[in-house]
Amino acid sequence: MLEVNHLKTQIETNEGIVKAVDGISFRVNAGETLGIVGESGSGKSVLAHSVMQLNPKPPTFYPEGEIIYKDRNLLTLSEKELRKIRGNEIAMIFQDPMSSLNPVFKVGAQLEEAILTHQKISKKEARKRAVELLQDVGIPDAAQRMQSYPHQFSGGMRQRVLIAIALAGNPKLLIADEPTTALDVTIQAQILDLLLGLQKKYGMAIILISHDLGVISQMADRVLVMYSGRVVEEGTVNDIFHRTAMPYTWSLLRSLPRIDGGHQRLIHIEGHPPNLLAPPKGCNFAPRCPFATETCLAVDPALSPRGEGHQAACVLTKEEFNEKKKEWEAVKMEGVR
Structure with missing residues (x-):
């Protein structure tokens, strides 16, 4: 249409x-x-x-x-x-x-x-x-x-x-x-x-x-996630909410209160969105991203496939992203204890 x-x-x-x-x-x-x-x-x-x-x-x-x-x-x-x-x-x-x-x-x-x-x-x-x-x-x-x-x-x-x-x-x-x-x-x-x-x-x-x-x-039915004037992730509702492939989307979901969240802490996104008059080099989300590397600060990622109809703009592969999430969760949970 x-x-x-x-x-x-x-x-x-x-x-x-x-x-x-x-x-x-x-x-x-x-x-x-x-x-x-x-x-x-x-x-x-x-x-x-x-x-x-x-x-x-x-x-x-x-x-x-x-x-x-x-x-x-x-x-x-x-x-x-x-x-x-x-x-x-x-x-x-x-x-x-x-x-x-x-x-x-x-x-x-x-x-x-x-x-x-x-x-x-x-x-x-x-x-x-x-x-x-x-x-x-x-x-x-x-x-x-x-x-x-x-x-x-x-x-x-x-x-x-x-x-x-x-x-x-x-x-x-x-x-x-x-x-x-x-x-x-x-x-x-x-x-x-x-x-x-x-x-x-x-x-x-x-x-x-x-x-x-x-x-x-x-x-x-489908969702576009926007950040600083760009689409950083696109997919079905299940893709976005259950198979997140982009750190920004994941960070948004982490800051959303859940009834079944148990003792899960809400984590706000550090920093502020970039100045669109002079956006940063590399990934626009890198200055706020908990998983950012030197590559993220230099490379501006385009949307790439993460499954059928699912795209994300991130230099991390699906496996690397999932591993980063596990490491992050372990550190945060240790802090809660």
Whole structure:
């Protein structure tokens, strides 16, 4: 459905060029959920905005790459052509529903506007469709709530309204950028269940962006792990969570609390992500990696196979990585005793 090839997204600043997305390639298949995970500042949202061509130009530019959707490179399309794709073919849910909804217009008016923008129907039909969409996303008394303003909804209900607006054009691909970040855990679960149900009903593919590994493990079929503007590991959920092949992914998982973890200590990742104005030589993660060698400081590893459909960007082989993990665990457990 979507194919991104060697995409580079760069942002021109007063201090220099920020390589926010640095040579990323991936595919999204029809009906699947692709999870994208990584720390804040890893380039997840810039990547999502790049697919939709929502980054302001200038200062953003794309020196290399392709974003292929239905045999067309979105990077070569005019703004008029892109407007036919946004909403109708590819839609997006943003992080903060309160800042995404206009506070001075009723929810129904905003939803009707989205429907009329993407579908050639009458205002009466648009209103009927708006009520149906609000019902689909679980808004009770949908016809009455059409007259409400955004501030009269809770955070979870506002997020449901945003999902309804995203569905107004019957998109084939939905990009959800941290859709549950501002919500409490109970409402998060409801929104995630809602997305799964809507995906089955409408037959959509979903790109789900999150820094929450728990959300990704529940929702995704395949996962991209991003670090400093690059994909450092790609695989199925089982590959990423049970057959990790990259020290950064392993470090993220080590910092995730687990109910069945016993006396396992949570280990935070030392240091800070690199400055994307001047990234380090060699592996970008090497200055923070517990397994880094002299080779890591000199060689910039490309993604290489670790199994069928599983790739990782690390100079260590699978066997070397597993041995390093055992040695590290032994030292840490000795410290606990």
